Amino acid sequence: MLILLLAILATLIIGVPVAFGMGLAGASWILFVEGMEPGTVARRIIFALDSFPLLAIPLFIMMGHLAERAGMLPEMVRWLQMVLGRLRGGMAYLNVLASMLFAGISGTAVSDVASLGRVEIQMMTRAGYPVLFAAALTAASSIAGPIIPPSVAMIIYALAVSQVSIGGLFMAGAIPGLMISLGLLAMCGWHARRHDYGILTDMPDAGSLARQTLRTLPLFLLPVIVVGGIVGGVFTITESAAIGVAYTILIGFFLTRALSPRDLYDATIYSAAISSVVGMLLGAGALLSWILTINRVTNALADGLVALTADPTLFLALVALALLLLGMLMDAVPIIIALAPLLAPIARLYGIDDLQFALVFILSAMIGLVTPPVGIVLFMTSGIAGVPPERLSLAILPFVAWMIAVVALIVTLPMLTLWLPRLLGF
Amino acid sequence: MTESEQGDRPRATETQRLGLPALWRRVDAVLVTLVNAVLFLIGSLFVLMITLEVVSRYLFDFSIGMVNAGARLLLIWFFLLGAGSALREHAHVGFEMLVGRLRPRARLITLLTAHALVAVFFLELLWSGLHLLGPGLSQGWAGSDIKLFWVAIALPLGAVLLIYHLAVLSYLALCHPQGAKPC
Numbered sequence: 084m085l086i087l088l089l090a091i092l093a094t095l096i097i098g099v100p101v102a103f104g105m106g107l108a109g110a111s112w113i114l115f116v117e118g119m120e121p122g123t124v125a126r127r128i129i130f131a132l133d134s135f136p137l138l139a140i141p142l143f144i145m146m147g148h149l150a151e152r153a154g155m156l157p158e159m160v161r162w163l164q165m166v167l168g169r170l171r172g173g174m175a176y177l178n179v180l181a182s183m184l185f186a187g188i189s190g191t192a193v194s195d196v197a198s199l200g201r202v203e204i205q206m207m208t209r210a211g212y213p214v215l216f217a218a219a220l221t222a223a224s225s226i227a228g229p230i231i232p233p234s235v236a237m238i239i240y241a242l243a244v245s246q247v248s249i250g251g252l253f254m255a256g257a258i259p260g261l262m263i264s265l266g267l268l269a270m271c272g273w274h275a276r277r278h279d280y281g282i283l284t285d286m287p288d289a290g291s292l293a294r295q296t297l298r299t300l301p302l303f304l305l306p307v308i309v310v311g312g313i314v315g316g317v318f319t320i321t322e323s324a325a326i327g328v329a330y331t332i333l334i335g336f337f338l339t340r341a342l343s344p345r346d347l348y349d350a351t352i353y354s355a356a357i358s359s360v361v362g363m364l365l366g367a368g369a370l371l372s373w374i375l376t377i378n379r380v381t382n383a384l385a386d387g388l389v390a391l392t393a394d395p396t397l398f399l400a401l402v403a404l405a406l407l408l409l410g411m412l413m414d415a416v417p418i419i420i421a422l423a424p425l426l427a428p429i430a431r432l433y434g435i436d437d438l439q440f441a442l443v444f445i446l447s448a449m450i451g452l453v454t455p456p457v458g459i460v461l462f463m464t465s466g467i468a469g470v471p472p473e474r475l476s477l478a479i480l481p482f483v484a485w486m487i488a489v490v491a492l493i494v495t496l497p498m499l500t501l502w503l504p505r506l507l508g509f
Numbered sequence: 510m511t512e513s514e515q516g517d518r519p520r521a522t523e524t525q526r527l528g529l530p531a532l533w534r535r536v537d538a539v540l541v542t543l544v545n546a547v548l549f550l551i552g553s554l555f556v557l558m559i560t561l562e563v564v565s566r567y568l569f570d571f572s573i574g575m576v577n578a579g580a581r582l583l584l585i586w587f588f589l590l591g592a593g594s595a596l597r598e599h600a601h602v603g604f605e606m607l608v609g610r611l612r613p614r615a616r617l618i619t620l621l622t623a624h625a626l627v628a629v630f631f632l633e634l635l636w637s638g639l640h641l642l643g644p645g646l647s648q649g650w651a652g653s654d655i656k657l658f659w660v661a662i663a664l665p666l667g668a669v670l671l672i673y674h675l676a677v678l679s680y681l682a683l684c685h686p687q688g689a690k691p692c
Contacts, residue, residue: 412604
């Protein structure tokens with residue numbers, strides 16, 4: 084089994100994509116070491132992809148892309164600018180709040196930075212904020228995306244680990260996501276006052292504010308329809324994502340009139356390319372998980388960990404620490420697919436609730452997105468803002484420290500993740 | 510995931526095409542357009558099917574039975590055909606830092622070694638997928654009246670597309686090594 088893991092590591096080091104490295108090792112092991120019937124590999128991959136909830140991933144990616152093309156996001160930013168522009172730190176608050184609201188649409192940190200990053204950084208620098216602060220805040224606030232529902236990372240987690248409710252996960256993420264965002268808002272306020280950042284704008288007249296609010300309303304309704312539909316039991320996750328896509332198309336064609344048939348085509352092709360990355364990872368991950376299960380590696384690992392410590396909190400803290408370190412080297416999605424099915428059953432043996440473990444896992448892995456040396460969001464933001472990644476790495480540290488503090492809080496206080504899902508019956 | 514997520518729509522494929530010989534360029538354009546058209550059709554179909562199912566359930570109190578299985582079938586096709594497009598766009602997540610720091614010659618050798626290993630995996634997918642086609646003709650697919658064959662055939666087809674796109678990337682790496690990137 085060590086050979087299998089070393090083979091994966093070797094392929095990753097020479098630049099083989101994670102899905103193909105895991106797939107090569109897994110398929111070769113099944114075909115040539117275990118000597119199983121060749122169709123087994125195909126069956127395991129098809130079985131992993133054969134899931135109705137998994138449809139939500141391409142649909143959410145499509146929805147985020149269409150919302151941007153439909154001109155819904157610039158309207159939201161304009162509205163936030165009107166409301167917050169007269170406050171000291173207003174543009175910084177706008178950055179955090181726009182990411183929180185957009186999180187309800189796209190559900191990924193990378194989409195948040197790709198869609199809103201440039202606008203947010205430009206608005207902040209035009210309002211007199213240093214570009215480094217603007218870039219660091221943009222990268223940090225995007226991490227709220229995968230925690231605030233709906234979250235693509237949570238859907239992937241729930242599919243990788245069986246017996247976890249996606250709706251429950253969404254609700255479990257609400258309070259930690261809010262804590263991260265509120266902490267970032269407080270830090271923005273403190274920075275803006277201390278360094279006298281930003282140029283204040285006048286309060287808009289009631290008429291313009293009302294008109295802009297009306298223009299922004301369709302966007303605010305989108306997360307209400309999507310998340311409200313799931314939590315209220317009106318739709319399944321996949322249905323809510325499809326309704327979200329249909330709603331965005333209707334708004335884009337008939338209200339903002341910014342969408343064209345070409346945008347629908349582009350959104351579908353974009354969604355196919357991005358979501359198939361997740362599909363390949365899930366397929367390859369399923370091969371590995373199956374090999375590890377039939378060879379009882381999960382059991383051996385569980386025995387080893389239980390021998391190391393019997394304390395559930397210490398186990399959670401160790402997992403969080405390991406994921407924070409791993410997150411610095413690998414993207415969050417492959418970490419979730421490769422390790423969550425292995426560690427979640429062990430967490431159950433410790434008596435840790437599935438939802439609490441999932442949130443600790445996802446948030447710890449997500450923080451890696453903004454941590455050097457390979458934090459993908461960190462590098463994207465550095466490219467958009469035109470600042471060196473090493474300077475951005477330092478500027479983002481206070482925000483990362485707060486996010487790590489939130490991880491520590493959800494490790495020690497289970498109610499932060501469990502109270503809301505229990506209240507809503509998940 | 511960087512490349513595609515930063516832009517509005519996949520663009521690397523069009524740029525790469527310029528580095529191919531004339532005939533191959535034309536074949537590539539036709540193939541990519543065809544696959545994209547199929548992906549668009551699949552994506553539109555599953556959005557339409559699921560939306561109609563919700564509307565039908567709430568407005569007419571009638572559930573369309575085939576939506577769940579049909580949408581799952583389309584999703585498998587969407588993922589497996591889309592994987593090739595993602596490969597061309599360098600969208601598959603990988604660890605590129607070490608390769609990026611190598612000298613040009615060592616980098617090219619490492620890159621081609623990685624391509625060769627990836628090709629082995631794609632061939633395994635093709636082999637395994639073809640093996641499932643025979644039994645798939647007589648076996649049903651879980652929870653539906655659809656034969657497993659219609660699901661299973663997406664795998665060898667996806668694998669062939671992946672092999673094709675990998676061949677394009679390997680050709681470009683050999684002929685234009687300065688711009689080559691890990692897949």
